[in-house]
Amino acid sequence: MIYLTGDTHGVLGSRRLTADRFPPGRTPTEEDMVIVLGDFGLLWSDPPTDREASELRRIESLPWTTLFLDGNHENFTLLNALPEEDRWGGPVGVVSPHVVHLKRGNVYTLQERRCFVLGGAASVDKAWRVPGESWWREEIPSLEEFDRGRVALERVGWSVDWILTHTAPNAVLQAMDLGKYLAGDPVSDYLDELYARATYDRWYCGHFHRDRVFDDGRFVVVGEGIVEGGAGTFLVSDGDRPGLCDRLRGMGARRPREGD
């Protein structure tokens, strides 16, 4: 089985990655994978804080393998320095044997499903962030990474089982009333092409801190919920409303919120 969840944003949300959060009888085993759809955020401080290091050790010790795409709030200096290996048909960054970064523009075969992966998004809060300390220009894929994605999709005839991204095409942003708030993200512009052209069974994305389903279940936005990827259904969900973090919006808390 493959399970998917949305942004963890480092130690703020990484405690969600725990066996207790799954319904009774549905705890993933060593055969299973849990994918965080970007803004994993646990590779953030350099050197890592004690909490980050202990969370990474705890997640490594979970029964399953944890995979993550990159989002926009990541320390790309650390992500790009991870040792690289070939796994599941493409290059991955290895944090530890069972904690692995899926890289942009690749098609991986995960449990016999062809999955196109493209992380990254534009940060709406970058004006308040410091380049190289809390914001990295690599949040937007390079032209090479965008091209790699097109080449990888060409190779499979633009047909995959799943598309895994951090953000969403513009049509989905608009459907969530975030079209103006998140306008002008070059990653969404790129994803528009996939949305129009690619054939896929399901598209999963994070970034918005809410659980929503569009296109008769084919497009699934995952916040703090957990989706069983094969069925495309939420095992755990905060419902069709913003997550707790978003509900704190406007209260002055510097917490991740929708589109962070």
Ligand SMILES: [Fe+2]
């Ligand atoms: Fe994000």
